[in-house]
Structures are given as C-alpha cells and as structure tokens.
Amino acid sequence: MTALVRRAYGASPWHLLLMVGVLALVAYAGTRLLHGGDPWGIAVWFVGAALLHDLVLVPAYTLVGRALRLVGRGHLVLVPAVASGLLLLVYLPLILGPSHTYVAKTGLTGEPFAARWLLASAALFAASAAVGAVRHRRARRDRAA
Amino acid sequence: MGLGSLALLLTTVGQSLGGALRPTAVLAPHGRLPGEGADGFPVNTTAAYAGVTEADTGPDWRLTVRGEGREVVLTRRELLDLPQHRSALPIACVEGWSTRNLDWEGVRLADLAALVGAHGPPGVLVESAQTSGSFASAALRDNQVADPRSLLALRVDGADLTIDHGYPARVIVPACPGVHNTKWVTRLSFGAV
Structure with missing residues (x-):
C-alpha cells in the first residue's frame, strides 16, 4: 500500500495526508475571507x-x-541569518517605522522595534559564534591528542 | 521552516506564558506600555482614533440599560453606588498581544440585567460612544452575561479608567477577544440579541 502510494504520488502516504490537511485548512481560511468580498x-x-x-x-x-x-561552516552563518531575516520580514512595517495609523490608533510610538530586532539578530549571531568557537576548540584539541 | 517557527515563537511566547517571562516577548505588537498605573497596559484603539471626545465621556454621560419593557438611565455616580465586584482578567487582543491579569472593579452584567427585570439572564447588545472603528457595538451571549466575572468595569488597578481604556465604563468578560470588551459603553440592551 505504502509502495503503491509512493509510486503514484511520489512521496510517503504521510506526506500526502499532511498536504491534504494543509490544503483543507487553506481552503477553509479562503472561504472565510470570501465573506469580506x-x-x-x-x-x-x-x-x-x-x-x-x-x-x-x-x-x-x-x-x-x-x-x-x-x-564552509555554512550553517553557522545561515541559521542566524535565516532566523533574523524571517523576523525582519514578519515585523518589517514596525521595524521600518510605524505608520500614522499605528501611532494614532495605539497611542504608542512603535519606536522600540528596530532596536529590538537588531539586538535579537546580534544575539542570534553571537550564539552561533559561540557554538563555532566551541566546535573549533574541540576540533583543535582532538587534533592535538 | 522549523527554525523560523522557533524564532517567531521565542520572540512572542512571553506574553502567553506571562509572569517573569512576559518582558521576553520583545517583538510582540504593542511591545511597549503606554504609561503607568491605570494606563500601564496597551490599547487596541485610543479614544481620539475612535472618535470619542471629552464631551461624550464628561458629566453628561449616561448609561441606558434596557430590558424586558423596562429602561433605566444611570449616571456614573449611580453605577458606583451599585454593589461593586472585582475581577482579575487580562485583555487578549486578536492583533497578537495580551496583558497580565488586571484588577477590574465595577458592576456585574448579571446585576444590571436584574435591574431591568431581564431574568435568566439573556444575552446583551452593548453599544459604545465610538463613531469609528469596527466594534462600536458587540453582542454577548447569555452565559457571558451570567458569568460572575463579567463586569461593566468602572475602575482598573485601583484607579478610575482612563479615557483610552474606556472611561466612563467598559465591558470586561472572561475568555473573550479584546475587541468584544466594548469601551465607552452608552447602552446595554438585554434580550436584544
């Protein structure tokens, strides 16, 4: 059965099940949106x-x-870069500076987001650098031993 | 994908866990508190943006409570003279932010229903003085009205509501999206929904 699905569909039945579930969820969300015209x-x-x-x-x-x-050492740069980039993408309007509507509606300046995103990115790269340093030292010790 | 989900989770989950972890939600919307005391938690919409003026909320403000063929008009002073109850509830906004539990003080919705002879009690249509924004009115179900934690709040954290938080009176109901907790309430129509 599994082999049959794999041959016909190209991936495991679990993949098919997940895709059907995801598409059903998207379809449901889409129909809800239609109420707004x-x-x-x-x-x-x-x-x-x-x-x-x-x-x-x-x-x-x-x-x-x-x-x-x-x-080389791609993951050490890629992992924090992807996480930082995703946060940037999601919070872009707030990081670039909030709209007039945001300021008027919330009574907030929206000012801390750019600094907080920079700090979060710095923390991600610092953590990655720490992991890299530990790995580097361990590799050198292993070579010395 | 998993990494991205984790990054978004870690920068916002603090508000859902609450307690000491609340400040760790560094990127949650409305990430900074607008003021201190009764103003020490965020709002979805300020009074100015909702078109609510000092005149709407000044001494001429009245609350109309309608029930089964009966209508009562109350001043804020008269509301404060009714039995006051406390309720520890957060504001949880669909925009993706929430507050800690706040100490609300006011009149139970069930008591206001009884005042106009609306027994059961039935659901209520809550109308606001706000002229713009999508939630100038909201309907609450009978079980929400009956809940002893559901208040028409007049005070929060030991002080009068501020105008941005719905002065003179606002609704606060448990487990209800923030926008259904109507601010600047002018009319409660029991059994109208």
Whole structure:
C-alpha cells in the first residue's frame, strides 16, 4: 500500500495526508475571507504568494545555501541569518517605522522595534559564534591528542 | 521552516506564558506600555482614533440599560453606588498581544440585567460612544452575561479608567477577544440579541 502510494504520488502516504490537511485548512481560511468580498484580491494573493515562493524565494535560498556551503561552516552563518531575516520580514512595517495609523490608533510610538530586532539578530549571531568557537576548540584539541 | 517557527515563537511566547517571562516577548505588537498605573497596559484603539471626545465621556454621560419593557438611565455616580465586584482578567487582543491579569472593579452584567427585570439572564447588545472603528457595538451571549466575572468595569488597578481604556465604563468578560470588551459603553440592551 505504502509502495503503491509512493509510486503514484511520489512521496510517503504521510506526506500526502499532511498536504491534504494543509490544503483543507487553506481552503477553509479562503472561504472565510470570501465573506469580506473582493474574491479577485484574495485569488491574486493566494496565487501570487505561491508563485513568489516557487519562482523567487526557493531559487534565492537554494543559491544562498549553496554559496555558503562552498565557503564552509555554512550553517553557522545561515541559521542566524535565516532566523533574523524571517523576523525582519514578519515585523518589517514596525521595524521600518510605524505608520500614522499605528501611532494614532495605539497611542504608542512603535519606536522600540528596530532596536529590538537588531539586538535579537546580534544575539542570534553571537550564539552561533559561540557554538563555532566551541566546535573549533574541540576540533583543535582532538587534533592535538 | 522549523527554525523560523522557533524564532517567531521565542520572540512572542512571553506574553502567553506571562509572569517573569512576559518582558521576553520583545517583538510582540504593542511591545511597549503606554504609561503607568491605570494606563500601564496597551490599547487596541485610543479614544481620539475612535472618535470619542471629552464631551461624550464628561458629566453628561449616561448609561441606558434596557430590558424586558423596562429602561433605566444611570449616571456614573449611580453605577458606583451599585454593589461593586472585582475581577482579575487580562485583555487578549486578536492583533497578537495580551496583558497580565488586571484588577477590574465595577458592576456585574448579571446585576444590571436584574435591574431591568431581564431574568435568566439573556444575552446583551452593548453599544459604545465610538463613531469609528469596527466594534462600536458587540453582542454577548447569555452565559457571558451570567458569568460572575463579567463586569461593566468602572475602575482598573485601583484607579478610575482612563479615557483610552474606556472611561466612563467598559465591558470586561472572561475568555473573550479584546475587541468584544466594548469601551465607552452608552447602552446595554438585554434580550436584544
């Protein structure tokens, strides 16, 4: 049965189950959005996000990953860079400086986000550097022994 | 993917865990407190943005309570003279932020229902003085009205509400999205939903 699904579908049945679940969730969210009107806008965002991911993001992070692997010790740079980049992407509007609406609506300045993102990024790279230093020392000790 | 989820979790989970870990949610929206005391927790919408003015909330403010064919109009002083109850509840906003448990003080919604003879009690339609924003009114179900923790709050953390937090009176109900806890309440219609 497993082999049959794998031959027909190209991956394990668990993968198929997960994909069906995820697509059902997306479809449910999509129908909820339709209550707000503007079905074209929703379609553009759904299809646009898939295209952007497959045509721009996948090649971009594949290339970056390959390049870093050529340099060596790729994960030590890649891991904090990806985490920091994702935080930047999610909180971009607040990090760039909040909109007039944010300031008027919340009564807050929205000012700490840029500094906090920089500190979080610094902490990520520092942790990665610490891991690298420990690994380096251990490798040298092993060579000496 | 797992790494990204972990990074987002670690920068926001502090607000959900609460206690000493609350300040670790460095990137949660509304990450800074607007002031101290009764102003020491964030708001979704300020009074100015909601179109609520000093005139709406000044001495001329009245609360209309409607029930089964009965209507009572109360001043803030009259509300303060009704039995006051306390309730420790957070504000949890769908925007992705929440507060610690705040010490609310006010009149139970169930007591206000009884005042106009709405027994059961039934659900209530809560209307606000706010003129803009999507939640100028909200409907609460009968079980939310009956909960002894559900208040029409007049004070928080030992001080009068500030105008941004809904002065003269706001609703606070357990386990309810922040936006359904209507601020600047002007009318409670029991049985109208």
